[in-house]
Amino acid sequence: MQDLPSLTRAEAEDRAALIHVDRYDVAIDLTSMLDGADFRAVASVRFSCRRPGATTFADAALTVVSATLNGVPVDKSRISIGRIQLTDLSEDNVLVVESVQSQTSHAEWVHRSVDPSDKAVYVWTSFEPDDARRAWVCFDQPDLKAPHRFTVTAPAEWHVVSNSADPIVTAVGNGHRQWAFPDTPPLSTYVPVIAAGAFHEIRSQRAGYDLGLLCRRSLARFLERDAEELFELTARGLIFFGDRFGFPFPQRKYDQVFLPDMGGAMENYGCVTWADSSVFRSPPTYNERRRRAGVLLHEMAHMWFGDIVTMTWWEDLWLNEAFAVWAAHWAAEAATPFTDAWSSFLVGGKLSAYAADMAPTTHPIRQPVEDVCAAVASFDAITYSKGASVLKQLFAFVGEEACVAGLRSYFAKHAWGNTRLSDLISELQQASGRDLDGWTAGWFDASGTDQLRLEAGEAGGHLLHAAGPNGMPPRPHRLNIGVYQRDESGAALVRRDVVSVETSGERTEMVDIGDAAILLVNDDDLTFASVRPDPATTRALLDSAHYLPSALSRALAVSTAWDMLMRGELPAADIVGVVVAVLRHHPADTLIEPYLSLVVDAADNWSAHPLRDYLLEQVADLCLELATQQPQQKSVIRALAETAITADQLTRLNAMADGDIDLQWRVLIRLAEIDTVDQAEVQRLVAQDPDPDAWIKALAVDAAKPDAQTKEAAWMAMVNHTVPVGSIGVIRRAFWRRSQGQILAQYADRYLDILPTLDRGGMIPAITLSAGLYPSAGVDEEFAQRAVAAAQSETVSPVVAKRVITSTDLLTRMLRTRAM
Structure with a gap:
């Protein structure tokens, strides 16, 4: 599949101008997949042609058994890798293609998985952005939407789900059943789905919806434990989005299927699929539950923004994903x-x-996408998180009431169709009465981050100075500046006032706000910018972050400090000091887990070598304090397992983990890193752990050892896709240990050698492996230079090259900060 053509924008526009797809009828045969790899399909595609006699092509990245167009066999010379040429089209056409996809082990497009614990088989599809062509013939572009009707024949003991509700299930002999699903609404080719296997299913009727949760049988107990929360979040989300968008979700059935070997989650209409790593094997922490809720709401938001209304072409992929990120947080809070x-x-x-916006790979949020291959490379933090931040700024700029009105009008006008960014902006302009053309160009068409600095004005007031990136004019910003004073006791800060500012240009004069202990720029976090208070209070902000009164204000202080670390303005010891103080004074803060993640990262990866053990010991001591006094004990002990360094800390860690299998695994990984793990304890825990994937945790223990043989085995398990893509992070964190730089040095060159192969398993594995295998130990500036050169080779795909260059930028910043 290496030479598959990537659909270009020009080709897509020409094809959309020529044809209209009426419907897909797809008969799928899974009966041989109980023991074999072949996914068989017969797809009948009805479409009309606006210029009879013209020629076009259908997408078919699979083995074509037979193909007929309007009852006439398609000559084999017109069937090439990935495409079927269709000539002499009639006004109305029927294309029928029988096909086989035998590559079903990549954890992409069509995947067959065998549960190692009970040998049960599961088959699933996942198509973003253009992998539907790998399952059956289609016109694989987002603006050729059509209803899909699926008929699936599968082993009788399997359960089959798809986008539509209420399939008719009949026995068809030979130990098989047939599942006939009703038509879907008009859908783009990337959001239909088939999932089949020996699923455990839980259902609940909520808010007028029939909600389903499915997972492999071996995870049933874990899904049952969390089902009530998942059902409640799903019902609340469907109600919230239906109300806010003025467009209730139009189908009664809404399924969520947790799948083995999958990475991430996918917004298939009415049938969201998840990596089953989200079925937590031990009771989840608060932060794990919050992240899971965020994924749930993100994929649900796509039902409207992506499925019901779809971008015309992939240059608006950012809007699809950024909207879902923004909407998920909006719904979570509301x-x-x-x-x-x-x-x-x-x-x-x-x-x-x-x-990501600091890296050489930064790009405008909106950028030209000439082919689907370029679209794949656009799945990044700018597309998702910067885009969501800018949408949050848009809400602040025009007001929530106007945005809601604009969104309601947008969905009412464009349901089941395709749009461009201009269609959404038009509705928001009309609802708000504001001209957004200049705002849109500034925020969406330029890369980089503005910097906002507060300075003392000439007449005793203050001046907000805005600088655009790389000498460009700054964007308009709507933001708040919090004015904080010490309370009467001097032991806390209170917000005395908040000054709302709307900038235009480089200088914005502000009223005299009087004396203040801290002026917090971008209070309430409304805009996307690198912010600094006036020089007189920058140090005060770092020293007093823990005195700020709200979780958001403290988070803004911490993020400001982290920005200074990233830019080489602050050593790791200072960020450790800021975060430790915040955690020590606010041990019940719901942000304790992300704070711990930051402070562990700073101490472990950003610190100067002579200070590393000292800072890790500081963080571990904090964890020991917090573990005795706050409810999120499990999160704290997990951080302790990453930082414990003294004999006393390790002894107390071991005692705290007793009785919790998840924590015991983390202790063993830590002991393995310092080469004191008892292999008998590993085997005992494998036997005790009810998780069918306990072998992955045992592999992580081996990966952490400073041992050439076990390092090699862990490396090969990741490279050869033995480890499910959703679990790569567990192994890579254990594998790349800064304390083991000498033994890991060889893997730097080996990583560069495999770059040309990392995209062969599909988009998600390419993204995961190119970032996850990136060397973070045993490397230096010389490696960083070689990594960039290797990434620029023509043999390396754009999606892999981008992750390498971005990771190299982060490595370079770490190395520079370590030298401070």
């Missing part, structure tokens, strides 16, 4: 218990967006 969603976003996704 309709779920996770009312701190934007605060967690600030110290998580938004920091990753700032980092």
Whole structure:
């Protein structure tokens, strides 16, 4: 499949101008997949042609058994890799193609998985952006939407789900059943889905919807434990979005299927699929529950923005994804218990967006996409998190009431059709009465991050100075500046006032706001910018972040400090000090887990070598304090398992983990890193763990050892796709240990050698492996230069090259900060 053509924008526009797809009828045969790899389909595509006699092509990246157009066999010379040429089209046409897809082990497009614990088989599809062509013949572009009707024949013991509700199920002999699903609404080719296997299913009737949760049988107990929360979040989300968009979800059935070997999640209409790593094998922490709720709401938002209304072409992919990120946080705060969603976003996704915007691979949020291959490379933190941040700024700029009105009009006008960004902006302009053309160009068509600095004015007031990236004019910003004073006791800060500012140009004069202990620029986190308070209070902000009164204000102080770290303005010891102080003074903060993640990263990866053990010990001591006094004990012990360094800390860690299998695995990984793990304990835990994937945790223990043989085995398990793509992060964190630089040095060159092969498993594996295998230990500036050169080779795909260059930028920043 290496030479598959990538559909160009010009080809898509020509094809959309020529044909209209009326419907797909797809008969799928899964009966041989109980024991074999072949996914068989017969697809009948009805379409009309606006210029009879013309020629076009259908997409078919699979083995074509037979093909007929209007009852006439298609000559084999017209069937090439990925495409079937269709000549002499009639006004109305029927294309029928029988096909086989035998490549079903890549954890992409069509995948067959065998549960190692009970040998049950599961088959699933996932198509974004253009992988439907790998399952059956189609016109694989987003603006040729059509109803799909699926008929699936499968082993009798299997359960089959798709987009539509209420299939008719009949026995067809030979131990098989046939599932006939009703027509879907008009859908783009990337959002239909088939999932089949020996699923455990849970259903609930909520808010007028029939909600389903499905997973492999071996995970049933874990899904049952969390089902009530998942059902409640789903119902609340459907109600919230239906009300806010003025367009209730139009189908009664809404399924969520947790799949083995899958990475991420996919917004298939009415049947969302997830990596089953989201079925947590031990009771989830607060932060894990919040992240899972965010994914649930993100994919649900796509039902409207992506499925019901779809972008015309992939240059608006950013809007599809950014809207879902923004909407998920909006809904979480308004309709779920996770009312701190934007605060967690600030110290998580938004920091990753700032980092991506600093890298050489930064790009405008909206950019030309000449082919689908380029679209795949656009799945990044700018598309998702920066885009969501800019949409949040848009809400602040025009007001929530106007945005809601604009969205309602947008969905009412364009349901089941395709749009461009201009269609959405037109509705928002009409609803708000504001001209958004200049705003749109500034925010969407230029890369980089503005910097906002507060300075003392000439007449005693203040001046907000805005600088655009790379000498460009700054964007317009709508933001707040919080004015904080010490309370009477001097032990806390209170917000005395908030000054709302709308900038235009480089200088914005402000009223005299009087004396203040801290002036917090971008309070309430309304805009996307690198912000600094006036020089007189920058140090005060770092020293007093823990005195700020709200979770969001403290998160903004921490994110400002992190931005300074990333830009080489602050050493790791200072960021550790800021975060440790915040956690020590606010141990019940719901952001404790993302804060711990930041402080562990700073101490472990950003610190100067002589200070590393000292800073890790500091963080571990903090964890020991917090573990005795706050409810999120499990999160704290997990961080302790990453930082414990003294004999006393390790002893206390081991005692705290007793009785919790998840924590015991983390202890063993830590002991493996320092080469004191007892292999008998690993085997005992494998036997005790009810998780069918306990072998992955045992592999992580081996990966952490400073041992050439076990390192090699872990490396090959990742490279050869033995480890499910959704679990790569578990192994890579154990594998790349800064303390083991000497033994890991060889893998730097080996990583560069495999770059040309990393895209062969599809988009998600390419993204995961190119970033996940990137060396973070045993490398230096010389490696960074070689990595960039290797990524620029013509043999390396754009999606892989982008991850390499972005990761190299982060490595370079780390190395520079370590030298401070």
